[in-house]
Amino acid sequence: MKSCHFGSPLELGAAPVRMIEECGKRGKTMAEKRQLFMEMRAQNYDVIRLSTYRTACKLRFVQKRCNLHLVDIWNMIEAFRDNGLNTLDHSTEINVSRLETIISSIYYQLNKRLPTTHQISVEQSISLLLNFMIAAYDSEGHGKLTVFSVKAMLATMCGGKILDKLRYTFSQISDSNGMMVYLKFDQFLREVLKLPTAVFEGPSFGYTEHAVRTCFPQQKKVTLNMFLDTMLADPPPQCLVWLPLMHRLANVENVFHPVECSHCRSDSMMGFRYRCQQCHNYQLCQTCFWRGYASGSHSNQHQMKEHSSWKSPAKKLSHAISKSLGCVPSREPPHPLYPEMPEKPLDLAHIVPQRSLPNMNDAVVSHSVLSSGAPTPTKRLHCGLDSASRLADEHDLIAVYVNRLQNGTRVLDSPSRLDEEHRLIARYAARLAAEAGNTQRSASELAFNFDANKQQRQLIAELENKNREILQEIQRLRLEHEQASQPTPEKAQQNPTLLAELRLLRQRKDELEQRMSALQESRRELMVQLEGLMKLLKAQAAGSPRSSPSHGASHPMPMPVRSTSACSTPTHGPQDSLSGVGGDVQEAFAQGARRNLRNDLLVAADSITNTMSSLVKELHSDEGCEEDEDAEKLQNGKERG
Numbered sequence: 097m098k099s100c101h102f103g104s105p106l107e108l109g110a111a112p113v114r115m116i117e118e119c120g121k122r123g124k125t126m127a128e129k130r131q132l133f134m135e136m137r138a139q140n141y142d143v144i145r146l147s148t149y150r151t152a153c154k155l156r157f158v159q160k161r162c163n164l165h166l167v168d169i170w171n172m173i174e175a176f177r178d179n180g181l182n183t184l185d186h187s188t189e190i191n192v193s194r195l196e197t198i199i200s201s202i203y204y205q206l207n208k209r210l211p212t213t214h215q216i217s218v219e220q221s222i223s224l225l226l227n228f229m230i231a232a233y234d235s236e237g238h239g240k241l242t243v244f245s246v247k248a249m250l251a252t253m254c255g256g257k258i259l260d261k262l263r264y265t266f267s268q269i270s271d272s273n274g275m276m277v278y279l280k281f282d283q284f285l286r287e288v289l290k291l292p293t294a295v296f297e298g299p300s301f302g303y304t305e306h307a308v309r310t311c312f313p314q315q316k317k318v319t320l321n322m323f324l325d326t327m328l329a330d331p332p333p334q335c336l337v338w339l340p341l342m343h344r345l346a347n348v349e350n351v352f353h354p355v356e357c358s359h360c361r362s363d364s365m366m367g368f369r370y371r372c373q374q375c376h377n378y379q380l381c382q383t384c385f386w387r388g389y390a391s392g393s394h395s396n397q398h399q400m401k402e403h404s405s406w407k408s409p410a411k412k413l414s415h416a417i418s419k420s421l422g423c424v425p426s427r428e429p430p431h432p433l434y435p436e437m438p439e440k441p442l443d444l445a446h447i448v449p450q451r452s453l454p455n456m457n458d459a460v461v462s463h464s465v466l467s468s469g470a471p472t473p474t475k476r477l478h479c480g481l482d483s484a485s486r487l488a489d490e491h492d493l494i495a496v497y498v499n500r501l502q503n504g505t506r507v508l509d510s511p512s513r514l515d516e517e518h519r520l521i522a523r524y525a526a527r528l529a530a531e532a533g534n535t536q537r538s539a540s541e542l543a544f545n546f547d548a549n550k551q552q553r554q555l556i557a558e559l560e561n562k563n564r565e566i567l568q569e570i571q572r573l574r575l576e577h578e579q580a581s582q583p584t585p586e587k588a589q590q591n592p593t594l595l596a597e598l599r600l601l602r603q604r605k606d607e608l609e610q611r612m613s614a615l616q617e618s619r620r621e622l623m624v625q626l627e628g629l630m631k632l633l634k635a636q637a638a639g640s641p642r643s644s645p646s647h648g649a650s651h652p653m654p655m656p657v658r659s660t661s662a663c664s665t666p667t668h669g670p671q672d673s674l675s676g677v678g679g680d681v682q683e684a685f686a687q688g689a690r691r692n693l694r695n696d697l698l699v700a701a702d703s704i705t706n707t708m709s710s711l712v713k714e715l716h717s718d719e720g721c722e723e724d725e726d727a728e729k730l731q732n733g734k735e736r737g
Contacts, residue, residue, distance in 0.1 A: 129227040132161060136295065144386040147300035152341040154295040159253050162225040163216050165346065167206055168256035169264055175202045176247065186244035186268070186283075192230065195241060199225055202250075232294035233287075244268070248287040258343045259324065259431050266323050274436055276318040282308045289335060307335045324431045344404060353406045357381040359389045369403040615708070622704050629697060 136157055144150040159165050167175075176182055179198045184190075190198075203218045210216065233245045251264055269280035285307045292301035311326060311333040312318060318326075326333065332340055345367075353365040358378045365381040372378040375394045388396050 129231060132158065132224050132228055133231075135161065145388045146386065147297060148337050148341055149386050151292050151295065151297040151301055151338040152345055154297065155253070155291060155338070156342050156345050158228060158295065159255075159342075162228065162253075163203070163206070163221045164225070164250075164253050165255040166210070166216070167202060167254045169251060169254055169260045170256070171205065171209075172202070172250050172254045173264060175205065176250075181243055181247065184243045186242065186247075186280075188243045189240040190243060190246070192226070192239050192241075195229065195246065196222065196226055198246070228294065232290050244283060245287050245290075248284055249291065252288055252291065252339070255346075258340060259328070262324055262327050263320070263434075266320050270320070274319060276323055278308060278312075278315070281311075285311075285335065288339075292338065301335060301338060304335075310334055311336070319436055320434050321431075321436075324434075328431060348404045351405060353403075355379055355406070357384055358394070359384045359391045369406070370400045371403060373399040373401055619704070619708055626697075626701060626704070629700075633697065 136154060139153075139157060141150055141153050141157070144153060175198065178201060179194075181198070199222050200218070203216065203221050207215050207218060229241070229246070229249060233241050233249065247268060248265075251261055254261075265284060266276065269284050270276050286303050289301060289303040289307070292298060293303075327336065328340070331337060348367050351367060353369045354363075355365055355369060356363055357365060357380055359380055360383070362381060365379075368382040368385070370380045370382070370385040372380075372394055375392070375398065378392070378394050380389070380400070385400065390396055
């Protein structure tokens with residue numbers, strides 16, 4: 097007869113306590129699951145009228161709240177390799193505990209890269225991201241996710257450039273020939289479109305069977321460049337239009353626009369700026385545009401242009417001038433061209449360093465030393481980098497394993513955990529064996545290496561001293577140059593030569609100004625006389641040959657240049673209408689034909705203008721000459737005038 101064991105009274109009394117603790121943990125877990133979505137609802141994103149902006153804002157909030165914007169795509173790929181996801185098939189399922197381990201390694205590595213003043217709360221980030229991924233990809237509660245789901249979600253929601261993300265995505269959905277597999281692309285759309293569904297935007301951007309055809313209508317071979325052209329087009333595919341917008345949101349979050357919003361009347365804008373194409377100078381901030389606000393004659397049906405940067409009016413004018421002159425360079429392509437055939441990746445996973453590897457490196461180094469007479473720094477540097485990288489990898493593996501042990505016994509729930517532990521132990525043992533092999537070097541080799549290192553340290557110290565001396569000399573020369581190019585007023589007061597030169601320059605300036613005033617007065621008198629001659633010409637043409645200007649006799653007009661018609665014999669006597677004018681003018685205007693007189697008058701006016709222009713040019717060009725030279729040039733100029 098078998099006996100029944102009911103447990104001790106202590107165990108029976110502890111059962112209700114355990115049940116209460118489990119209920120408390122379960123309630124805490126439910127609160128953590130709802131925390132992210134409650135915070136997202138508090139942001140009131142649902143008032144945004146456009147589903148594209150609404151979805152991008154929600155996913156950007158999730159990205160920042162989970163601190164995924166601090167992890168770029170390259171760190172994410174490294175985390176996939178560290179956790180062995182690159183060796184697993186896309187359809188392989190992983191449980192929640194392993195997913196938590198992967199997320200933990202991502203955030204612990206992130207905190208190592210961040211400065212101490214910008215550390216994140218690792219536990220909170222792990223909890224938020226884990227609950228969001230479970231809600232998005234395990235809504236039925238199976239407790240498992242596929243490898244492809246994890247890769248697609250983390251590669252989409254992490255930080256970095258969208259071009260790098262799309263390149264990694266194409267590497268996961270293409271074959272060995274570099275061509276996209278449509279079934280894998282359909283699977284990618286199925287997984288990535290669960291993100292809008294998780295933030296309650298499934299009706300707008302949920303997965304449909306025709307999603308692939310909306311991206312690639314023609315069933316033809318798609319290479320990497322064609323894939324990037326389609327995804328980065330303007331506009332992008334309808335089902336993924338929120339993806340590039342989410343990256344543009346991240347780029348313009350801190351962009352400042354010194355422009356007043358036409359609706360809310362705020363002095364400036366942050367983020368996007370929208371300008372109406374129909375209303376004059378009507379601009380809206382992103383908050384007013386997203387919510388559909390309008391004022392005045394503006395309507396929401398008007399076409400708006402989105403601006404992600406601010407250009408001053410001067411820059412706009414220069415750009416317009418450059419564009420009109422054809423100086424604007426051609427627009428760069430959205431992405432560089434990549435080779436059609438993909439590069440063969442190197443599978444470096446699960447590699448245990450061999451025991452003889454350090455000895456081979458040492459043999460290469462010693463051989464180079466014996467052949468050249470001096471150690472080769474490049475090879476020693478490579479050896480040092482290899483050993484340093486191996487140490488860093490081992491430390492990372494140990495840190496991940498410690499984190500797994502801290503999570504409890506649930507980490508060891510699959511046979512793969514034993515394999516990972518064995519690999520970790522094997523790598524650590526191999527490193528210890530390599531260190532033991534290194535200690536067996538001969539004393540002479542170690543002494544030789546020590547002497548070589550000592551010589552290198554001495555050489556480095558000498559170069560540092562020379563560099564320091566050169567920098568000091570450069571600083572001294574710079575100070576001397578600044579002191580020589582910018583003399584202080586105290587030095588100018590102490591130097592009598594500079595004071596005398598300054599006094600002469602001022603005196604010279606006053607003289608030139610006086611001469612300029614005299615020349616202006618002479619020009620004015622010449623213009624008055626020219627006006628009188630015009631009146632004389634008109635009077636003669638009207639048939640009154642005896643009339644003459646009242647001031648013609650007192651102000652004779654100089655004629656430096658004469659026309660060819662003035663050399664002919666005059667037809668009027670000395671008692672004609674030009675008798676009261678100066679001799680030069682009388683000689684120039686003594687012709688009977690009215691056409692010749694008009695030509696001579698125009699030539700005289702041109703001569704006056706040319707003379708005045710040449711005088712002004714000479715005065716400006718001869719400011720540094722001596723006074724006697726200036727007086728002589730001025731006298732010559734007056735004689736020519």
